[in-house]
Amino acid sequence: MPSTISLADAPPPAAKAPRRPVSASQRFTVLPGFGLSLGFTIFYLTLIVLIPLSATFLKTFTMTWDAFWTTVSNPRVVASLELSFGASLVAAIINTVFGLVVAWVLVRYRFFGKRVIDALVDLPFALPTAVAGI
Template identity: 60%
Template sequence: MRNNKAVLPGFGLSLGYTILYLSIIVFIPLSAVFIKSLGIGWEGLLGILQDTRILKALQLSFTTALIAALINVVLGFLLAWCLVRYTFPAKRIIDALIDLPFALPTAVAGIALTSLYASTGWVGQYLEPLGIKIAYTSVGITLALIFIGIPFVVRTVQPVLSDLETELEEASSALGATRWQTFRYVIFPIILPPLITGFALAFARGVGEYGSVIFIAGNQPYKTEIAPLMIISRLEEYDYAGATTIAVIMLVLSFVILLLINILQSWATHRTGRNV
């Protein structure tokens, strides 16, 4: 009987440390949120679920995060492709700028975007006379989420493209495949798992984003009010049970969506035989 042992020992210690770390950083705080939300009772929970203002805020947060993540998948792939496959002036500068949303305070990003796209902003003053309004609309919220989410897609896809052998594309071309067929049957199956991973990261970041969105949203009830703002409002009213209940609803919805994304990613990974 074959004995499969790890090359490096210490599985038990590593597993114990991992569980302890996750318990302190993730499980215990999340459990506290769930326990705190129980104080509102079933009637309070039903009241929140029937509150049109809260439902509109949840719908806006998840919809804009989903749209922004889908757009980032396309733009992030194109950016990663250009950075990996082509050499052009200022390439290193552009590569470094992609990580800027990671380092830039989100409030600063929100103020900058608002100053650009408001009716008196550098860009908004030309768009608004054309009937195109960005600031204080869902479009502005989506734009802010695209800004803070695109590095997740680029940095997830870029290493996979770097490791992708160009010989595969040359062999496909030599066998008579068109460029579209080469992309569809050779490149796309390989980059699909990292694209799904980048999408999940961008979506998760967008759902809970507050700083970069709060300024450009305008916070109009039933129109541009996001779910994180509803949580902050409840906290300012000392309604901690209500705030944690809204947070739990967001957590459950996010978990279900991310679980479905992970299942899709697992299917794509097994299909291509590559791990991300």
Template identity: 75%
Template sequence: MLFSRTLLRRHSVLPGFDLALGFTLLYLSLIVLIPLSAAFLKTFTMTWPQFWDAVASPRVVASYRLTFGASFAAALINAVFGLVIAWVLVRYEFPAKRLVDALVDLPFALPTAVAGITLTAIYAENGWIGQVLPFKVSFTPTGVFVALLFIGLPFVVRTLQPVLEDLSKELEEASATLGASRWQTFRLVILPILMPALLTGFALAFARALGEYGSVIFIAGNLPMVSEITPLMIISKLEQYDVPGATAIAVVMLVMSFAMLLVINLLQAWTRKRQGM
């Protein structure tokens, strides 16, 4: 036992491993574990009928459908077009490439409230884009979807870019030499390698969309049973000084988010196992 501890200390990558690990656990506890635990503990003060009334009222259920449905759809669309954008940025040279690459990070840098006001103005019925569309976007569930598309795209692109940069072009050349078409090369050679990163980007975009508030609140319209998102329901409960009700809805969101992330991680592990990684 003493020899094992000595060997571990001798081959530790970071000096002061014990102290660094202690600070890591303390920081994660203060920032992540304690706040999440507080939400669960506050919810446990409610009786089961009170909890069910808080999380399963028709208005709250409608917000679940909109929030999870729009978040999933936006993350799915971003996974497709984020792959295309990452591919273009990595594989091709064209004028203003650096500008396009910088624009991908714009949703990271732009305050969410500014993004929401801008999207609302552009997609309003008299806006630049809204006036030419055959359907209404601002103040509808479609507006929520558009806002979630905007804030989720960078997660997919930035997750895929490093993997594409490390992807050897020799694999594609070897596939073409063996007679594979371009579509077969992409589907059977490239896509399996990209799949873990693609699923990670999808999960990050989905998780980010679930908790988005600032950019959505302006363009949604916040019509009861129509365009209310779940974070707005939590804020409404807090404004009514119903802290247990707010934490109950938050706990439901946390549990469903954890379940979704667990599914994504299992899919990633299955994909890596098939690839022999």
């Protein structure tokens, strides 16, 4: 008589061992002092950004509307705003045209150095503007 094995004869599955929770201090054991240096860096970068912004807001909010309008309508301020926005508009138009051409060429054609050009296109997304300026 043939012997049959049924699922009822199988041993029950082994219980999984409970996982130990990992504390925050054990997560970055590869770089000792990572949390302290990250906090220090974020603190000073925040100060570099917040001090000028807060000074600008405080100066603006202490002005009257007449003083504010006089400052904003100053010919030097208007000229600087026109130059900034004009240069931004020209740069955006040039980048749009060349970006479309480069994207078209990268998608449509196979050529030597295609991967290098593709990497150069991706570089601004990986490299912050402040680092590129330094």
